[in-house]
């Protein structure tokens with residue numbers, strides 16, 4: 001049993017609608033404040049890699065008679081460039097998701113495929129660090145939504161599980177059918193997250209340890225993307241964690257009708 005247990009639930013759309021009806025202006029002001037904070041944070045976050053690139057470019061120019069130094073600086077420039085690319089991609093992704101509107105024209109998405117794809121996408125990083133990723137998936141699990149958003153969300157969870165775990169540990173990805181939902185749980189034996197931080201990690205750009213996140217190439221946006229994808233699919237994200245033991249993130253998504261029919265046999269009303 002884990003001692004600390006915190007649920008981060010994204011409000012279902014219906015309760016958000018109530019808020020809109022009660023006081024539309026308060027909500028507008030709130031949305032406006034979030035947008036302003038986001039823009040301020042984005043500027044700040046972009047300045048770091050851009051500043052580093054400028055300094056490195058100067059260093060390269062000054063080190064022209066030292067080929068080894070040039071190669072070293074060029075390598076660092078490449079890493080900063082990759083970080084910047086990733087940051088920009090995630091900012092674009094997040095600004096697309098910010099409305100939390102339900103996905104337009106949802107498709108039927110095969111959860112087993114998502115799980116396999118996310119494990120494959122992180123296979124190389126995991127292998128390099130001697131981390132094995134096990135996966136298990138109930139048969140015939142389907143959700144309705146946007147397959148690329150869902151893959152992005154799951155990818156972010158698996159990526160974090162690998163990034164915040166010591167070498168030679170285990171990560172598992174388990175997808176199961178639970179009542180009306182599909183639950184996909186990514187569990188690791190990593191560094192864990194202190195209880196007071198648990199409710200903050202889903203905020204944009206929030207990192208428990210900025211230095212560590214930087215060295216793993218993190219942007220602080222991964223989990224906020226997960227939260228928004230969950231919300232735009234009518235679902236939620238839950239997290240359990242114990243520092244020094246590991247973390248477990250569960251993406252809860254409403255099951256598509258096909259899943260329920262298959263799981264419960266013939267359903268006359270279906």
Ligand code: ADP
Pocket residue numbers: 156160161164188190191192193201202206207208209213217218219220221222223224247
């Ligand atoms: P980042 O790009 O920094 O990983 P995320 O939004 O994905 O940003 O995560 C926010 C922070 O939450 C991370 O910086 C890290 O401190 C913490 N975190 C996320 N996932 C895990 C995990 N599986 N184990 C430990 N800490 C984690």
